Amino acid sequence: MSKLSIAVIAGDGIGPEVVSAARRVLEEVGRRHDIAFAFEEFGWGAEYYFQHGRMMPPQALEVLGGFDAILLGAVGHPDIPDHVTLNGLLLPIRRGLDLYANVRPAVLYPGVESPLAGRRAGDIDLVVVRENTEGEYAQSGGFIYHQQPHEIAIQTSVFTRRGIERVVRLAFELAVRRNKKRRVTSITKSNAQGYSMVLWDRVVAAVAQEYPSVETESQLVDAAAMNFVRRPESFDVVVASNLFGDILSDLSAIVTGSIGLAPSANLDPTRRHPSLFEPVHGSALDIAGRGIANPMAAILSAAMLLEHLDCVPAARAIEAAVTVVLGEGRVRTPDLGGDSSTQQVTEAVLEKLGQT
Helix, strand or coil: CCEEEEEEEEECHHHHHHHHHHHHHHHHHHHCEEEEEEEEEEEEEHHHHHHHHHCCCCCCHHHHHHEEEEEECCCCCCCCCCHHHHHHHHHHHHHHCCEEEEEEEEECCCCCCCCCCCCCCCCCCEEEEEECCCCEEEEEEEEEECCCCCCCCEEEEEEEHHHHHHHHHHHHHHHHHHCCEEEEEEEEECHHHHHHHHHHEEEEEEECCCCCEEEEEEEHHHHHHHHHHHHHHHHHHEECCCCHHHHHHHHHHHHHHCCHHHEEEECCCCCCCEEEEEECCCCCCCCCCCCCCHHHHHHHHHHHHHHHHCCCCHHHHHHHHHHHHHCCCCEEEEEEECCHHHHHHHHHHHHHCCCC
């Protein structure tokens, strides 16, 4: 029997609701695939901030480092500035544990309607690989004449050859493993950013030479944004900087029907540190506590967790159950045009797991 230790940070808003659903699915699939889970919950996030003035304790990274993986719900509260919540929890975990690749699949599932006309199930099946620890989110800079009329803010992007190369290489490896279009699209803006993005382009060209079976293309980020809407079916693996990948992955979630279906993985592919898995959606305080949050993104994130930990049959079973539930169209939350509850959707997935 495989034994996996999972740190759980349910977080804020709908985070606890969707994490609870993901845990139930993990426990059920574990019973069927001989996997035992040891979950440990950490009450970090907005409530912790209100009590302690910080999003998580100083020793948080040391504590998390002892687990096999981390399952996160959502972080954010209207009474705390977004830059405080992000830089107080998620970004320190990504950098401190060197989770340098953010992997975000986007699939148009059966029974789900894309806002784009004429797209059918399976027409959109792409994954955005986002550099996750440097780039535009490096937090290098500062204020001069802070909070004075002539205040200056300096924000410097940080791009390293090592940082670019390792995430680009992961994208090519993923294109090979997916074995679909075998295409990597690099997102850049080297016409305007003549240093960082030119370095990015050079590194992509060098890595591409090692993968002759993979088609490589480069698109400027503004053109890519248009093409995600105009012809999303042309993409396979997309690799982008921290900022560009963040924006495009949210766009890819919307064109596949709902951000409530978008999972993600923050990976340390070397496995020196535990990787973190989370739904792409935010804390959604406006629907928190109403029992209508879509748990599918958290459930699919749990499947990504299992795949990363080499429990591939269990991961595929979760993906198959989600696909069947969506395809039947009987049980779906309001974001997908239905009136089902979080619990009803979770029960439907658990029922299908029992039939696999």
